[in-house]
Amino acid sequence: MAADTLKATSETAPEARIPHGFQDADEVLPQYHIEAQTSLVERPLRSLKYGEAFAVLDSYGDIGVLPGPEGLYFQDTRYLSRMHVTIEDQRPLLLSSVMQDDNGALSVDMTTPDIRIDAHDETTIPRELIAIERTKFLFRGACYDRIGLRNYDSRHWHLKVAVTFDADFRDLFEVRGMDRPVRGKRSVQVSSESEVQFRYVGLDEVVRTTSLHFGPTPKHIEPGRAEFVVSLPPGGRASLFLRVVFESHRAFISAPAAERVGEDAAAGLSHAAGSTASARHPKGLAEGVIFARAYRDSRRDLRQLTAGITTIISSNDQFNEAACRATADLYMLASRTPEGIYPFAGIPWYSTVFGRDGIITAMMALWIDPNFGKGVLRYLASTQAKAVDPAADAQPGKVLHETRRGEMAMLGEVPFRHYYGTIDGTPLFVMLAWEYYSVTGDRDTIAAIWPALELALEWMNRYGDRDGDGFVEYARDTDKGLENQGWKDSHDSIFHADGNLAKGPIALCEVQGYVYAAKNGAAKLAALLGHDDLAHRLGQEARALRERFDEAFWCEEIGTYALALDGEKRQCAVRSSNAGHALFTGIALPERAARVAANLLSKDGFNGWGVRTIARGEARYNPMSYHNGSIWPHDNALIALGLARYDLKPEAARIFQGMFDTALYQDQKRLPELFCGFMRRHQRGPVSYPVACSPQAWAAAAPFAFLAACLGLEIDHDRNRVRFRNPILPSFLDGVSIFNLKLGTSRVDLRLQRYGEDVTVNVLRRTGDAQISLLK
Structure with missing residues (x-):
């Protein structure tokens, strides 16, 4: 999304820190900020x-x-x-x-x-x-x-x-x-x-x-x-x-x-x-x-849009309400395009196509409805940049960041008519392609977008890696473009331990993970389509990137991966939620996983509701900021999926519990775009962010990612297998029923039940020959 922060105020809450010694004149009015004289929290909209x-x-x-x-x-x-x-x-x-x-x-x-x-x-x-x-x-x-x-x-x-x-x-x-x-x-x-x-x-x-x-x-x-x-x-x-x-x-x-x-x-x-x-x-x-x-x-139109999706009913009525609202929000935000349905990012500020938001939403919702994945892939392939355009931060193969239809965008007063200033959208696009195929086996769609995938891979190596060091980094091409081009795209969101803003080109921690996962996935797709040489090369590049990443980003001083590398390859030694995305993508070495998790779930990282974007105590930590101490449900969902990947299920369940508790305090039990990072207090709910979008697509998809993480849900089309790897259920769920789970032509209804620390899986109905397995 565009970098949106509130105008600075003179009052701070007890936990908020006002950093000294590094404010610059250009920080007074953040770029493309959302001006706020009133809070959206004052009255329910x-x-x-x-x-x-x-x-x-x-x-x-x-x-x-x-x-x-x-x-x-x-x-x-x-x-x-x-x-x-x-x-x-x-x-x-x-x-x-x-x-x-x-x-x-x-x-x-x-x-x-x-x-x-x-x-x-x-x-x-x-x-x-x-x-x-x-x-x-x-x-x-x-x-x-x-x-x-x-x-x-x-x-x-x-x-x-x-x-x-x-x-x-x-x-x-x-x-x-x-x-x-x-x-x-x-x-x-x-x-x-x-x-x-x-x-x-x-x-x-x-x-x-x-x-x-x-x-x-x-x-x-x-x-x-x-x-x-x-x-x-x-x-x-x-x-x-x-x-x-x-x-x-x-x-x-x-x-x-x-x-x-x-x-x-x-x-x-x-x-x-x-x-x-x-x-x-x-x-x-x-x-x-x-x-x-x-x-x-x-x-009729809405019934047609939601026909045949996977649904969930649990033992907890309040979770059922939250899941139903999340489902309704996803399909309200879904817009039809000639390429399929696309989840618009959020209301009121982002009701349009965003590349990164659409991809992550589709990833988290793949097991509920893979049509989101198909629509997002086809749409982004059709709008992929074909030429170098500095005004749009575009290069051949780069995936769209956002598109706007208003008068100011059409006149160039803002650069977002067709804007490509995102460093992570392109590798995420390739990541989604593999994940979509692994769930659906839809070879036709992959073949149709394969030229776009090849262009995206070429962009990563040619334009994404600006200095040839093997990492993908960003720097805007004009002063109208976004200063920061990862998902934390506020003007002050990437900084050093002393609080000074990082100077580019900037290589973000999570982006290297996306590139790693993209090349691994693309290698499998290339082999599927008969491009064996390319598959071999991509596999080698992924392995080499993992080694370089650990050497360059691991920071023993803070006990986790650094937020980023600046233009001089100096670490931004800041504890952040970005390190959790290294777990999500699998680029983190297995021996690092437990320490990353402990860092994220420490009192500085986890406030009782969720994992903060920036840990308490860091120089620019501010629990009321957009990206420097707030809590984002989608960020926490990806972290939970990462924890599950390394079989840290209790930690994933802890985050799930916090987010469920958060939903109970929200209007309509709807997870917002973000909320403030103040420490959880007895008999008090989480503190709202004043201009958060609600509903927001990737926040709406988050509950399904949390559940999939705890259940260890894996859908493998080529093996014709649905597997639950070492599943657990958080304390607020005794059981979960999943209806109409799809695998190829098979359809299954399942019941997962918790008995103490164990979870059993029962098949209630099955059409087709899909195999259901439980791995402990």
Whole structure:
């Protein structure tokens, strides 16, 4: 993701340290930061998503009542910045606000407050007489909204219901805090007695429109406001419908614009509205009918997307809730591309394609649904860089970091239209290819993307290894590019023991592990496809890298692998979670594994909820920072998988326990993108990070990685075998049932049960000839 940190504040919590002696002027305003005057923790927000559109709503289903990121967004632009529903000019009383279990819609229950209708005769409606039920969802180019009212009074009431609205067409980076001296032209008009249209002609020659359709016809309508008078006899019901349609098209096609359209088509994302066709309906069709049809079709669409996936039911109802929410989040974030489904990274800041995020999400979810892996591989192969482009930090064979669709990206005000500034995405891409094949045996997909895999391998040796020392390192090509290009990409996340920032080119600890695993996996794929010489060479390169890595990165002084090597090959002797990724990839020597694990799970590394990104006591440690002391679920999941690889299952279970406990304190039992690294305290939950994404794709996939790690789950297509290697279950799980686990044409249902420290495996159902084994 883009390097996002909060603006510095003068107040620190007791554990936070303010380092001295190494602050530079360029650290005052971090690059591409997320500006925060309010915290997302202050009020629970609700998220909806479909395709390239998403909505961030408050608990009422409203938008923009308070400052924040709320809005309806499409292709990195806010198409609706305000929507506020009132009854007799007062906000209803909130009763409940829940996302449906599958995230398909938001359901809100409200009632009227005490309302004085006429100040002269003091006519009032006592509270709790009118029930209000609101349902909102996104589907194919529109946001659908139904407001249902029911009168539980014995009197007949006539109520004024008003909707205020606005569309600012701000680029997402503007919403995040960036200033723009010049913008395009916005206009608004009442298009009919039941429609208002906002129009924005951007500097990128794109016309963006937001059309609000009301039903029944409002009593009064004007730009920014619609009013209804609702008649409710005793026991009576009424419904109001609002449909917000968002679209974009080019005002005219100039030569540069035509080139951009071609590039975007190659990226597999529709440039214009694309998926909005179903939001247009025949004239005269009642809005209630439109709402009902769209709701029905959206349910069918979601069922089709999730058909046939592997599901989990455990002995712990709370874990079941967390697993169901994680599954729902994964498929809400999934977007269809011509190459297959791709998990967009997270809402609100990263609802787009990210290479690294998509790959890691797909890895962790492979045993639940390998379609994520297939879609990610095919998409990233189709968007792989073909030429050297310093502005995009691109070289031939490099895998996409992120793509953005907003006005600022199209104009080059930010470099992220098609941006390749990631050092780890390319080896992770090759890693995923092998893991996907080992689970699915899908040789056709591997053969189809093989040219991309060969280019990626060539990139690692030619462009990735800038100085020919055998390590893959990074340095940005322009001052607009990201300063740090690993997953910890904040401007201050790579530093020396004294706190001074590392100067590049920088070789990250975990990246060498990714390269090692990539070459090992690619060697097996090369042999599969008959490229024996290449397979032999890749195997040799992997073995040599492992030896060089241990010599260069092991730091006896701190008892673990160094965070990175700087441009002078000096170790960044900092205790970090990055060392856990060396376990995940297998590059760590077996004799080092126990010490790495002990370091990660020490009181400085593990705070009781999870492993910190940077250990307590390091120079730049700050439990409130984005990358220097916070805790990320996906990071912990990869560490747990690494611990399991070296058969350190109790340690993996300890992390799983902490993350499950964390989920219990979260709204909807949803693991966030990250949270603060303060030490766990008795009868207190974890401390939230103020602008964390929720949901976040790789956080949603993390529970499945934790479970797979503890169970020692291995799916081997070529051996036709599902194996559980020395499985354990954490104390909060007595048993786990896995349904519809796939291996080739076989399908199996399994039950794993804990008896003391032992775990048994029973086959409940099996179709096909897949072998199930338990190895202790």
